[in-house]
Amino acid sequence: MKKPEDEPTGPTRSERLSALAQQHGALVTLLVAVTAASLSFDTFLTGDNLENMAVSSAFLAVVALGMTFVIITGGIDLSVGSLFALGGVLAAWGSQYGTAVALLLPLAVCGLIGLVNGLLIARSRLAPFIVTLAAMLGARGILLSITDEGSKTYLVDKDSFFATLGQGKVLGVGAPVWITLALFVAGAVVLRRSRFGQYVYAVGGNEDAAALMGAPVARTKVTVYTLSGLCAGLAGALNAAWLVSGVTILGSGMELEAISAVVIGGTLLTGGFGFISGSLVGVLLLKVIQNVINQIGSLDSAYQQVVSGAFLALVVIAQTWLGRRRRVL
Amino acid sequence: MTDLALGAKAADRERTLRFLQNYGVYLGVAVLLILNIALTPHFLSAENFRTQAVQVAPVLIVALGMALAIGSEGVDLSVGSVMALSTSLLSLYLGYGTWIALVVAVIGGAAIGIANGSLIAFIGVQPIVATLALMVAGRGLALVLLPQLKDVRDPTMASLGSGAILGIPYLVLIAAALALLVAFVVRRTTFGRQLLAIGDSRPAARLAGLPVRRVLILVYVCSGALAAIAGVLATARLTASDPTSLGNLMELSAITAVVVGGTPLSGGRVRIGGTVAGAVLIQLLTATLIKHDLPPSWTQIAQAVVIILAVYAARERGKR
Numbered sequence: 001m002k003k004p005e006d007e008p009t010g011p012t013r014s015e016r017l018s019a020l021a022q023q024h025g026a027l028v029t030l031l032v033a034v035t036a037a038s039l040s041f042d043t044f045l046t047g048d049n050l051e052n053m054a055v056s057s058a059f060l061a062v063v064a065l066g067m068t069f070v071i072i073t074g075g076i077d078l079s080v081g082s083l084f085a086l087g088g089v090l091a092a093w094g095s096q097y098g099t100a101v102a103l104l105l106p107l108a109v110c111g112l113i114g115l116v117n118g119l120l121i122a123r124s125r126l127a128p129f130i131v132t133l134a135a136m137l138g139a140r141g142i143l144l145s146i147t148d149e150g151s152k153t154y155l156v157d158k159d160s161f162f163a164t165l166g167q168g169k170v171l172g173v174g175a176p177v178w179i180t181l182a183l184f185v186a187g188a189v190v191l192r193r194s195r196f197g198q199y200v201y202a203v204g205g206n207e208d209a210a211a212l213m214g215a216p217v218a219r220t221k222v223t224v225y226t227l228s229g230l231c232a233g234l235a236g237a238l239n240a241a242w243l244v245s246g247v248t249i250l251g252s253g254m255e256l257e258a259i260s261a262v263v264i265g266g267t268l269l270t271g272g273f274g275f276i277s278g279s280l281v282g283v284l285l286l287k288v289i290q291n292v293i294n295q296i297g298s299l300d301s302a303y304q305q306v307v308s309g310a311f312l313a314l315v316v317i318a319q320t321w322l323g324r325r326r327r328v329l
Numbered sequence: 330m331t332d333l334a335l336g337a338k339a340a341d342r343e344r345t346l347r348f349l350q351n352y353g354v355y356l357g358v359a360v361l362l363i364l365n366i367a368l369t370p371h372f373l374s375a376e377n378f379r380t381q382a383v384q385v386a387p388v389l390i391v392a393l394g395m396a397l398a399i400g401s402e403g404v405d406l407s408v409g410s411v412m413a414l415s416t417s418l419l420s421l422y423l424g425y426g427t428w429i430a431l432v433v434a435v436i437g438g439a440a441i442g443i444a445n446g447s448l449i450a451f452i453g454v455q456p457i458v459a460t461l462a463l464m465v466a467g468r469g470l471a472l473v474l475l476p477q478l479k480d481v482r483d484p485t486m487a488s489l490g491s492g493a494i495l496g497i498p499y500l501v502l503i504a505a506a507l508a509l510l511v512a513f514v515v516r517r518t519t520f521g522r523q524l525l526a527i528g529d530s531r532p533a534a535r536l537a538g539l540p541v542r543r544v545l546i547l548v549y550v551c552s553g554a555l556a557a558i559a560g561v562l563a564t565a566r567l568t569a570s571d572p573t574s575l576g577n578l579m580e581l582s583a584i585t586a587v588v589v590g591g592t593p594l595s596g597g598r599v600r601i602g603g604t605v606a607g608a609v610l611i612q613l614l615t616a617t618l619i620k621h622d623l624p625p626s627w628t629q630i631a632q633a634v635v636i637i638l639a640v641y642a643a644r645e646r647g648k649r
């Protein structure tokens with residue numbers, strides 16, 4: 001574990017500063033962005049806009065939650081975008097047999113694909129990026145073959161309980177937002193307080209050392225990829241409930257968004273260091289940037305991509321720089 | 330006695346595995362060719378071979394650059410976006426003359442390569458993340474420059490896309506020439522040797538005094554420029570610039586070709602012959618499925634299975 005407070009000599013002042021920047025940089029940036037946006041646009045701080053942003057952030061946030069675990073173990077999961085879309089279509093198809101099927105079917109299929117990813121990575125020691133790249137392709141293929149090459153759209157009955165999960169509101173806030181918050185609290189508790197969470201950090205910090213200390217390295221890895229698959233499938237199902245249909249073209253590029261959010265949130269791509277809350281902040285920051293670009297109006301979505309890409313590069317540069325400084329000192 | 334017999338068996342097994350790893354891709358191509366000749370009507374015609382070869386050319390050119398990146402223990406996810414960027418630049422500059430437009434398009438690709446390489450070599454960002462950032466930003470940039478599909482009406486481009494010498498299309502000739510050139514660079518030049526040394530072990534290469542940064546940047550410049558050339562050629566063939574969809578999922582196809590061709594992801598080795606065969610294998614697989622009326626989605630699933638099998642085979646070898 002690379003937590004600075006664990007170092008025996010005690011952190012120096014600049015070490016503490018760079019650790020602070022890594023932990024809270026995204027939050028400060030988010031606050032600045034929100035303040036600037038609400039001063040610049042009257043339309044930003046309206047209930048509708050905030051609600052819309054919160055709900056659309058919720059789905060990405062659930063995907064990013066699973067991705068956070070994977071990245072802390074030092075891995076990466078490129079299949080989440082395809083699994084998100086596959087989960088949505090399976091949920092929409094399954095919703096005709098009731099809410100239980102609509103939720104369990106995507107969880108079962110996406111969880112199984114995540115499990116296979118994990119087994120290939122942990123037991124057969126294949127590179128995570130190539131395994132999940134193949135899964136991305138394969139899951140998209142499965143999705144296309146169950147929707148007649150993407151031409152068939154399954155609809156969710158608007159009056160079903162399943163649709164309520166996506167569209168319902170509790171205390172004026174959309175149900176997906178509440179579900180996401182609950183998942184994040186659970187995720188944070190697991191990562192910070194459970195033995196499994198300790199193993200996740202240990203495996204990402206130094207795999208050989210973790211194995212020597214008796215951490216079940218392979219089992220931990222299999223679990224995080226399964227978790228990531230489950231999260232992506234659940235996010236897809238919730239999204240289908242919100243849209244009341246399973247849209248086949250969703251989710252492409254989502255793996256990039258999720259990775260960006262996690263990295264922006266302060267989790268190191270080299271593994272061993274990261275926070276659940278940071279990923280939530282990362283998602284919100286990405287969505288605020290998108291929202292601002294939309295509000296400017298004259299700038300189209302192409303600029304969104306340029307800005308997101310440049311932003312990711314900047315954050316990674318800053319991270320590498322901060323990380324290097326801490327190692328050197 | 331039994332130990333010896335067991336040892337011999339293990340050695341046999343290892344030899345088989347190594348053979349499959351090195352030549353499996355050629356075997357695969359041969360099997361697919363034989364199957365198609367036997368089972369697919371109208372497969373054995375010059376016209377069909379020409380079509381297949383023309384379709385494989387852009388993938389192969391991108392895969393050549395990808396092979397260099399993977400050989401240096403990296404990867405380049407931005408290649409699809411670079412293709413889109415090159416097609417946008419080409420359309421924008423066609424007014425100034427075809428050749429100027431071509432040069433600008435390729436320089437644009439090389440510039441993305443410089444950005445990738447600098448992030449990786451100077452700042453120490455992992456290749457997958459650096460090129461991910463430019464994958465997103467590059468596609469956006471392409472769309473900012475050219476928001477939608479635009480027809481390319483240019484006689485030089487048209488002849489580049491559909492012309493042929495002695496019945497062999499220009500596209501195929503260019504791809505073959507580039508494959509030979511890259512193979513020569515890898516095997517016979519200092520740059521090639523340095524690249525492989527860096528892919529083998531970057532710390533060792535640094536200790537040996539190799540110009541690690543310069544070589545890494547050059548690797549990604551090559552990859553960017555090759556992707557841009559592929560983008561230009563694809564544009565010439567389609568006679569239209571389509572920055573929205575050109576090069577989509579190209580990084581996947583290129584990585585598949587390289588990995589299936591026997592270049593290990595762990596770097597230090599580049600197999601150009603295998604990469605060519607790998608690209609042909611994917612193309613034949615796709616063509617076979619389509620010609621037998623199987624839906625395109627099956628191609629993706631088949632490709633995924635082929636990737637995993639290839640990497641799995643490589644693992645068996647690497648473990649020993």
